[in-house]
Amino acid sequence: MCGIIGVVGSNDTLGTLLQGLARLEYRGYDSAGIALVRPGQTWRARCASGTESVAALRVECEDAPTGFRSGIGHTRWATHGAPEAQNAHPHLDCSGAIAIIHNGIIENHTELRGQLEAKGHIFSSVTDSEVLAHLVEESRAAGLDLMEAVRASLLVVRGAFALAVMDANEADVIVAARRISPLVVGTAPGVTYIASDVPAILDRASAFYAVDDDEVVRLAPEGFRVIDLEGVPVRLHQLTIDWNLETAEKGGYDDFMTKEINEQPDALRATLLDRRRRDGTITFDEMRISDDELRDVKRVVLVAAGTSHHAALVAKYALERWARIGVDVDIASEYRYRDPIVEIGTLVIGVSQSGETIDTIQAMREAKRRGARVIAISNIVDSSLAREADAVIYTRAGLEVSVASTKAFVAQVAALELLALRLAQLRATLPPDDIDALFLGLKAVGAQVKTTLERRSAVAQVAAELIGARDFFFIGRHVGYPTALEGALKLKELSYLHAEGYPAGELKHGPLALIEPGVVVVAVVTDRAMREKILSNLAEVKARGATVVVVATDDDEAIGAVADYVLRVPATEPMFSPMVDIVPLQIFAYSMARGLGRNVDRPRNLAKTVTVE
Numbered sequence: 001m002c003g004i005i006g007v008v009g010s011n012d013t014l015g016t017l018l019q020g021l022a023r024l025e026y027r028g029y030d031s032a033g034i035a036l037v038r039p040g041q042t043w044r045a046r047c048a049s050g051t052e053s054v055a056a057l058r059v060e061c062e063d064a065p066t067g068f069r070s071g072i073g074h075t076r077w078a079t080h081g082a083p084e085a086q087n088a089h090p091h092l093d094c095s096g097a098i099a100i101i102h103n104g105i106i107e108n109h110t111e112l113r114g115q116l117e118a119k120g121h122i123f124s125s126v127t128d129s130e131v132l133a134h135l136v137e138e139s140r141a142a143g144l145d146l147m148e149a150v151r152a153s154l155l156v157v158r159g160a161f162a163l164a165v166m167d168a169n170e171a172d173v174i175v176a177a178r179r180i181s182p183l184v185v186g187t188a189p190g191v192t193y194i195a196s197d198v199p200a201i202l203d204r205a206s207a208f209y210a211v212d213d214d215e216v217v218r219l220a221p222e223g224f225r226v227i228d229l230e231g232v233p234v235r236l237h238q239l240t241i242d243w244n245l246e247t248a249e250k251g252g253y254d255d256f257m258t259k260e261i262n263e264q265p266d267a268l269r270a271t272l273l274d275r276r277r278r279d280g281t282i283t284f285d286e287m288r289i290s291d292d293e294l295r296d297v298k299r300v301v302l303v304a305a306g307t308s309h310h311a312a313l314v315a316k317y318a319l320e321r322w323a324r325i326g327v328d329v330d331i332a333s334e335y336r337y338r339d340p341i342v343e344i345g346t347l348v349i350g351v352s353q354s355g356e357t358i359d360t361i362q363a364m365r366e367a368k369r370r371g372a373r374v375i376a377i378s379n380i381v382d383s384s385l386a387r388e389a390d391a392v393i394y395t396r397a398g399l400e401v402s403v404a405s406t407k408a409f410v411a412q413v414a415a416l417e418l419l420a421l422r423l424a425q426l427r428a429t430l431p432p433d434d435i436d437a438l439f440l441g442l443k444a445v446g447a448q449v450k451t452t453l454e455r456r457s458a459v460a461q462v463a464a465e466l467i468g469a470r471d472f473f474f475i476g477r478h479v480g481y482p483t484a485l486e487g488a489l490k491l492k493e494l495s496y497l498h499a500e501g502y503p504a505g506e507l508k509h510g511p512l513a514l515i516e517p518g519v520v521v522v523a524v525v526t527d528r529a530m531r532e533k534i535l536s537n538l539a540e541v542k543a544r545g546a547t548v549v550v551v552a553t554d555d556d557e558a559i560g561a562v563a564d565y566v567l568r569v570p571a572t573e574p575m576f577s578p579m580v581d582i583v584p585l586q587i588f589a590y591s592m593a594r595g596l597g598r599n600v601d602r603p604r605n606l607a608k609t610v611t612v613e
């Protein structure tokens with residue numbers, strides 16, 4: 001999941017590349033590099049300085065020669081080869097004229113490298129990507145132009161790629177191609193761009209197009225043309241971009257994470273907007289599956305990764321309770337490889353903030369191949385997931401930049417619960433009045449989240465008092481369980497502390513052995529029906545010396561007797577509680593991470609969009 005940017009025909013090539021790379025850092029930031037290309041000359045700079053790579057590259061480029069109208073840039077998240085300068089992109093061929101950048105994994109790179117070395121090619125990195133530079137070099141030596149050379153090279157490559165290639169012997173041309181890893185083309189008068197994500201070129205290009213799998217694009221200053229791997233011309237799909245650069249800025253906050261946590265009421269409002277007609281019918285604009293088909297759904301399978309998986313787990317409770325449909329929730333990376341059963345009437349729902357997570361896309365493709373109807377829950381309009389699904393429900397949370405997902409989670413839960421209500425409507429499993437009341441309850445969640453956000457400093461105070469703790473267990477029951485999983489994920493990814501989420505009733509089946517003085521147990525105790533059971537579980541951990549933090553509702557006065565610290569939230573319908581209860585846990589994780597001096601927007605080893613398996 002590296003970031004890619006390229007430009008041809010620009011008067012500000014270096015500025016475009018460096019600005020684009022800064023916006024792409026959330027995709028990976030082990031190293032960064034650029035290549036500037038003009039007739040007869042390829043100039044390259046690369047830096048491997050972790051989260052400071054783009055800043056270091058900027059300094060390195062102060063000595064760059066001027067007058068280049070075209071170039072490519074890359075920010076890397078290491079897969080093959082350590083995060084060192086020699087493995088940073090762009091990679092060059094033996095002559096030094098051809099430069100390539102690549103996102104993805106070339107699965108047969110060892111075999112290809114062996115063949116190329118046998119022909120005399122000298123490799124200077126240990127990456128899988130470098131084989132592409134030498135493959136193109138071979139085809140160029142055979143007399144092919146750059147576009148044909150890239151196409152010929154890709155015929156022997158297995159795996160995933162979004163790549164861009166330049167050659168000083170055919171300057172002012174970039175050839176780009178995609179299989180699985182995302183790629184977009186941007187155009188402006190006299191300048192053409194390529195990027196892995198729209199934000200990289202958002203304020204430079206005026207029109208945007210999605211490259212699809214196995215398509216090869218030739219970009220020149222005057223425009224672009226596209227062929228498939230057979231050489232047949234194809235047209236690109238123009239993208240609708242419904243956000244601007246301002247929405248991608250920090251909006252006056254210290255970091256994107258704070259901004260995005262605070263945007264959660266807006267995200268909820270936007271997700272629910274215009275989704276209920278006057279007559280009470282719940283509607284989705286891009287629901288391209290008929291009511292009859294939805295009514296006849298026999299089983300739902302939700303596939304997702306990470307935080308999106310936790311939102312999917314919440315949806316299981318709502319779909320089963322309200323729509324009376326059996327639901328399985330699968331980790332996307334597991335679904336595809338376990339020979340899943342897809343019977344007639346199976347509806348598969350892929351949940352993904354980015355809509356580009358390769359595990360989720362592949363799981364959806366597998367489900368489709370086996371005959372399932374598929375719905376995408378995506379935050380990004382026209383994402384790969386959205387385009388490939390039979391129907392889409394957009395979460396409309398706005399661009400999420402911080403690597404740790406926050407507002408996308410609450411928006412996903414809202415969208416999925418809305419879908420559960422629609423299915424209940426179609427299947428008549430709930431009385432219309434109950435559906436109306438639940439819809440109104442869902443609309444009120446934004447205000448409860450807002451109230452919870454106002455208590456930020458009380459949560460930060462608890463985090464400050466627990467700053468020395470190293471082990472955390474997050475527990476909950478019913479929908480409090482996925483909330484606990486999400487709270488633990490936030491804490492571990494942001495603060496690098498050990499944190500595990502558990503169903504509260506499961507502690508006594510093993511993990512209780514780990515409880516001792518110094519361990520912190522964070523319990524979600526907002527569901528009255530589950531309260532007594534969780535209190536018993538808390539008694540078990542307290543007896544073994546754990547420090548207890550609870551998330552509890554304002555009206556639960558007695559909870560103070562069992563907890564060392566209480567994080568208060570307004571009471572809500574239990575099925576909606578994850579959207580409210582997660583807020584203090586997000587703030588808790590954020591405050592711990594800040595207290596420990598971590599980079600909250602860019603935690604180590606992670607990337608925002610995971611486009612490798």
Ligand code: F6R
Pocket residue numbers: 305306307308309351352353354355356357360403404405406489490493608609610
């Ligand atoms: C955690 C986080 C990740 C993502 C996961 C899926 O804070 O952000 O766990 O949730 O990588 O990403 P999407 O939703 O884009 O498919």
